[in-house]
Amino acid sequence: MTTSEPGDGLTASQRELWIALLASRAAGGPRRAVKHLLQAGRAHLLTLIAELSEVERSDAHNTAVRLHDAGVQALLCDDPRYPDRLRCFAGSPPVLFCRGNVDLLKGSAVGVCGARDASTEAIRAARACGQDAARLGVTVVSGYAKGVDTESHLAALNASGSTIAVLAEGIDHFRVKTSYRGLPEAALGRMLVISQFPPGQRWTAGAAMTRNHVIVGLAHALVVVEARESGGTLKAGELALKEKRRLLVLAGSVEVSQGNKQLLTAGARRIGNRAELVDAFGRLDTEQPQQLRLG
Incomplete structure (x- = not known):
């Protein structure tokens, strides 16, 4: 029998929110999260997220579902929809939480x-x-x-x-x-x-x-x-x-x-x-x- 992990069972957009909620905490801050996403890649960030406590990951799972239900989506800085003019800017954030178009x-x-x-x-x-x-x-x-x-x-x-x-x-x-x-x-x-x-x-x-x-x-x-x-x-x-x-x-x-x-x-x-x-x-x-x- 397999056990379910926090983050399992989420839709693609809910999972983006889940990663966004945990990225800075797992990486050690927003700037480090940007570096991990743009240099080491998404897979590396996910290994860091996996090292967080189950409580943290589970709380983020529930928050991701709630935000998605409220019409919120997340754009991580490695997402093609994240604007290049912001991605190349000093102090650019690892994620934008968005409501709207x-x-x-x-x-x-x-x-x-x-x-x-x-x-x-x-x-x-x-x-x-x-x-x-x-x-x-x-x-x-x-x-x-x-x-x-x-x-x-x-x-x-x-x-x-x-x-x-x-x-x-x-x-x-x-x-x-x-x-x-x-x-x-x-x-x-x-x-x-x-x-x-x-x-x-x-x-x-x-x-x-x-x-x-x-x-x-x-x-x-x-x-x-x-x-x-x-x-x-x-x-x-x-x-x-x-x-x-x-x-x-x-x-x-x-x-x-x-x-x-x-x-x-x-x-x-x-x-x-x-x-x-x-x-x-x-x-x-x-x-x-x-x-x-x-x-």
Whole structure:
């Protein structure tokens, strides 16, 4: 008589979730999990998972079934559907937990970031980013926070475009926020929600900073709408410059924020009006591919 092992009896998509839930723990952390998957291969990672306790593997089995039933799927970094532009980016996560249409990860994408307590001008600019991206068939990637994030997400969806919401917590904590509830079902169907964190992990400031790596990594260009002189938006812009991703910083006729000035001084491209924004969005596909990072 054979005995059943944790992970047995799962469908293919449930098994991907099971592996995703255990990968970082088995490998000794997210970065090591990426290396194991991209260098040693899936089979090697599975031997490490087999060394975990039966309780850990069984708990992951039950969680995988629950997540699958809730419409969640996992993209490990060795999956062909995992975007190359994120896979080659510094700090890329070993897994993305996803709810929605993962095909949105294939096309051109622009990251939009800015302050939660954004100014009136920044709110208008965030809406312009979402609208213009939608009209050009470019997916908006942002952080699902209030302020600039929400305005860019909603503007894209209301203009019949698509958007990717990158969470700063586990996907178990995702809820459709009040400001999105007036959208038609078809609009919500053009929204992909992703998280790199364990499903039950709660929001922290550190996770929000880490989440910004995914926003920058997924985007062909990052738009900074309004950055303070410190904080997550400024750090995201600095990351884009460091990793040689296109950085577009809004600097219209009204006084430019301190963080935007810092990024412009550091080498970001100034966007002074909407025509320049549209032109920049239209050139996203000219980006040169980067070499794959494994370190």
